[in-house]
Amino acid sequence: xxxxxxxxxxxxxxxxxxxxxxxxxxxxxxxxxxxxxxxxxxxxxxxxxxxxxxxxxxxxxxxxxxxxxxxxxxxxxxxxxxxxxxxxxxxxxxxxxxxxxxxxxxxxxxxxxxxxxxxxxxxxxxxxxxxxxxxxxxxxxxxxxxxxxxxxxxxxxxxxxxxxxxxxxxxxxxxxxxxxxxxxxxxxxxxxxxxxxxxxxxxxxxxxxxxxxxxxxxxxxxxxxxxxxxxxxxxxxxxxxxxxxxxxxxxxxxxxxxxxxxxxxxxxxxxxxxxxxxxxxxxxxxxxxxxxxxxxxxxxxxxxxxxxxxxxxxxxxxxxxxxxxxxxxxxxxxxxxxxxxxxxxxxxxxxxxxxxxxxxxxxxxxxxxxxxxxxxxxxxxxxxxxxxxxxxxxxxxxxxxxxxxxxxxxxxxxxxxxxxxxxxxxxxxxxxxxxxxxxxxxxxxxxxxxxxxxxxxxxxxxxxxxxxxxxxxxxxxxxxxxxxxxxxxxxxxxxxxxxxxxxxxxxxxxxxxxxxxxxxxxxxxxxxxxxxxxxxxxxxxxxxxxxxxxxxxxxxxxxxxxxxxxxxxxxxxxxxxxxxxxxxxxxxxxxxxxxxxxxxxxxxxxxxxxxxxxxxxxxxxxxxxxxxxxxxxxxxxxxxxxxxxxxxxxxxxxxxxxxxxxxxxxxxxxxxxxxxxxxxxxxxxxxxxxxxxxxxxxxxxxxxxxxxxxxxxxxxxxxxxxxxxxxxxxxxxxxxxxxxxxxxxxxxxxxxxxxxxxxxxxxxxxxxxxxxxxxxxxxxxxxxxxxxxxxxxxxxxxxxxxxxxxxxxxxxxxxxxxxxxxxxxxxxxxxxxxxxxxxxxxxxxxxxxxxxxxxxxxxxxxxxxxxxxxxxxxxxxxxxxxxxxxxxx
Numbered sequence: 014x015x016x017x018x019x020x021x022x023x024x025x026x027x028x029x030x031x032x033x034x035x036x037x038x039x040x041x042x043x044x045x046x047x048x049x050x051x052x053x054x055x056x057x058x059x060x061x062x063x064x065x066x067x068x069x070x071x072x073x074x075x076x077x078x079x080x081x082x083x084x085x086x087x088x089x090x091x092x093x094x095x096x097x098x099x100x101x102x103x104x105x106x107x108x109x110x111x112x113x114x115x116x117x118x119x120x121x122x123x124x125x126x127x128x129x130x131x132x133x134x135x136x137x138x139x140x141x142x143x144x145x146x147x148x149x150x151x152x153x154x155x156x157x158x159x160x161x162x163x164x165x166x167x168x169x170x171x172x173x174x175x176x177x178x179x180x181x182x183x184x185x186x187x188x189x190x191x192x193x194x195x196x197x198x199x200x201x202x203x204x205x206x207x208x209x210x211x212x213x214x215x216x217x218x219x220x221x222x223x224x225x226x227x228x229x230x231x232x233x234x235x236x237x238x239x240x241x242x243x244x245x246x247x248x249x250x251x252x253x254x255x256x257x258x259x260x261x262x263x264x265x266x267x268x269x270x271x272x273x274x275x276x277x278x279x280x281x282x283x284x285x286x287x288x289x290x291x292x293x294x295x296x297x298x299x300x301x302x303x304x305x306x307x308x309x310x311x312x313x314x315x316x317x318x319x320x321x322x323x324x325x326x327x328x329x330x331x332x333x334x335x336x337x338x339x340x341x342x343x344x345x346x347x348x349x350x351x352x353x354x355x356x357x358x359x360x361x362x363x364x365x366x367x368x369x370x371x372x373x374x375x376x377x378x379x380x381x382x383x384x385x386x387x388x389x390x391x392x393x394x395x396x397x398x399x400x401x402x403x404x405x406x407x408x409x410x411x412x413x414x415x416x417x418x419x420x421x422x423x424x425x426x427x428x429x430x431x432x433x434x435x436x437x438x439x440x441x442x443x444x445x446x447x448x449x450x451x452x453x454x455x456x457x458x459x460x461x462x463x464x465x466x467x468x469x470x471x472x473x474x475x476x477x478x479x480x481x482x483x484x485x486x487x488x489x490x491x492x493x494x495x496x497x498x499x500x501x502x503x504x505x506x507x508x509x510x511x512x513x514x515x516x517x518x519x520x521x522x523x524x525x526x527x528x529x530x531x532x533x534x535x536x537x538x539x540x541x542x543x544x545x546x547x548x549x550x551x552x553x554x555x556x557x558x559x560x561x562x563x564x565x566x567x568x569x570x571x572x573x574x575x576x577x578x579x580x581x582x583x584x585x586x587x588x589x590x591x592x593x594x595x596x597x598x599x600x601x602x603x604x605x606x607x608x609x610x611x612x613x614x615x616x617x618x619x620x621x622x623x624x625x626x627x628x629x630x631x632x633x634x635x636x637x638x639x640x641x642x643x644x645x646x647x648x649x650x651x652x653x654x655x656x657x658x659x660x661x662x663x664x665x666x667x668x669x670x671x672x673x674x675x676x677x678x679x680x681x682x683x684x685x686x687x688x689x690x691x692x693x694x695x696x697x698x699x700x701x702x703x704x705x706x707x708x709x710x711x712x713x714x715x716x717x718x719x720x721x722x723x724x725x726x727x728x729x730x731x732x733x734x735x736x737x738x739x740x741x742x743x744x745x746x747x748x749x750x751x752x753x754x755x756x757x758x759x760x761x762x763x764x765x766x767x768x769x770x771x772x773x774x775x776x777x778x779x780x781x782x783x784x785x786x787x788x789x790x791x792x793x794x795x796x797x798x799x800x801x802x803x804x805x806x807x808x809x810x811x812x813x814x815x816x817x818x819x820x821x822x823x824x825x826x827x828x829x830x831x832x833x834x835x836x837x838x839x840x841x842x843x844x845x846x847x848x849x850x851x852x853x854x855x856x857x858x859x860x861x862x863x864x865x866x867x868x869x870x871x872x873x874x875x876x877x878x879x880x881x882x883x884x885x886x887x888x889x890x891x892x893x894x895x896x897x898x899x900x901x902x
Contacts, residue, residue, distance in 0.1 A: 033248030276360025405481025421448025568871020684724025
């Protein structure tokens, strides 16, 4: 028989895949003797069975839940629905991977018209009892009955105004009774049923609602962003309630054992006196820093500090802890591995090694390579004189500039048009996640450093400022005021998430610098990785940046990018539009010194590291005027009949553009096909390379050139182009008296090349897999068309697991890469292989490259640190896998 439910103290050694992260941690904290309110966990497998059964709870599930409830009642000495000894419970989701704020929670379950009176008598605090009841009605109605919380908030606001109150603590027990009556009328009106009084009905409706929330819109969006599989399901944790709103000797809070923004080893968090759990994370009230708890409740504070240290040492990582103090007694409600910024992740990992809690390998595995992008982007220039508009809590570091928007949908809409926006809200809710994703940064006027906006922004590496109370936000007018200053939607502001400062207008940014901890972590990574890491760079500036970031060479230098300069375009057009061989030679003679200068700069910047130069591979139309615009110009000249010479030139140009026009330029006259039909173009480039080598050798600078022939599909193409390059080298050797040491290889970017790699290897010194084009030609997708039209729908509808242009399609494209490597090395065992598509900077693709035995990956300069770390993780995981296989054998 399936076991659907585990009590906290019987779930020891069960995995978080079964119990969810929250359930596993509650069981573990119970085991080590921490003050955890007792309860039980309904497993993630139960969630999947709930969906398999058409979203229904089976009789066996129900029986096991009721048995667990009996155990909980015996343990606590309380009973669900008993006015004399009322048991109240929380019902919370608990996914395998932390999804803060994405799914639903119900507190104070078990309250009804009878138990509220019993609770009032037991606690001798009627105000607390009725406050708890109204909270339950509102939360249950929102989560379970799907009644918009707006109706309840509006009614409560009307009551407060009517009585002349400014805040909830002023409300009396009699006031709360009036609110409860109004709330029940709202429920009847909007759900066409009375509010359920039976606690067991409340319980099973709530369990179903939490299971349902696994597939709500915000959870689906969050999982897609974080690459969390949909099949995992969520656990449900049912736990006896403790109350932080029983007076000034009670409170609730959230704390991290280290600073999640900087990584500093200090207790970091917030709490609210006389408040219940959701108040802190919901951002409705701005809480107090955790350090001030020492003044309010010194004994509780010290017990909490000791508990935090115990938990961090036990889990060997920074913990995110929720706690409640009930009448001076501390309870730990939850601990989980804390979300953190990239900066904090690196510092924490390095310091845990120094504290001898974890190994260097574990530290490497602790930092997500994707997070490193946060550290490799610009920040506000400290030297710039700036006038601060307002200041809030520095919830997530980084700087951003953008237009102010007040609505998540609007943020998403403008971002799709490539307009940079900053989302400004009184507070964010989980329903705003798509706006947080789309915006450059988020600002809230309420809430603290552990509010929803802060936690989600930190996890995504987005700058965020919270609790900026100086902002008086008017959502209807779409503006905010700071004193006499009014900022309207569409106005540009800048923010510094590291300091909490907001500024009017756009502010200059400066390039990132790598911290000492970051450099040390990357040094450890270099000791562990087997894969080489190179960069895609087309000019000396990018080459220098790549070297600064630790690249071991250039894996792709795209020579067509060197011709995009406005000053060079006319000469390039001369070459393309040439009618005769001599005209083309004249244009190439002008381009040769330009190319030579490019190569000299790149070779010098790379200081003897290998440089892979791809010969010209442009769709020719990219260098020509737009056909439609040219046609308009010709038509205007024909109508006005004003300049016969200009008209003749434009008509000739239009004829040539039409002649070169292709139905599918990506599969047309480009790559080695250009060199085959106009070999003089590749001869010019080869000469420029060898002349550049000559100049560098004269300066005493070592050069390791690797010349790559693009878009080869047949060995005969490579054979002919290889000989062309060799002949050019021989000519320059004869002219200069120098001998050149170089490699000639090819880019494997069409399926036929991968499938005939054994033949192509006969003529190649190396293979570089161009996985961008290989993905296009394997899928038969035009990337621009696919991403602009149907690819996102494919991903959302699970036709594809993810974008194959972002993460390598291992089943299809990967199989071609693996085949190419095996066939090529079957002919030449020492054949050097690498990839140079964008996948070279993506962690899962890097793991694949490690597993199939490639020699290196190449990516953009700013992704080089990411690739170095990912390559180390790939090797550590590969070795772990090999050891596991050996043990099994």
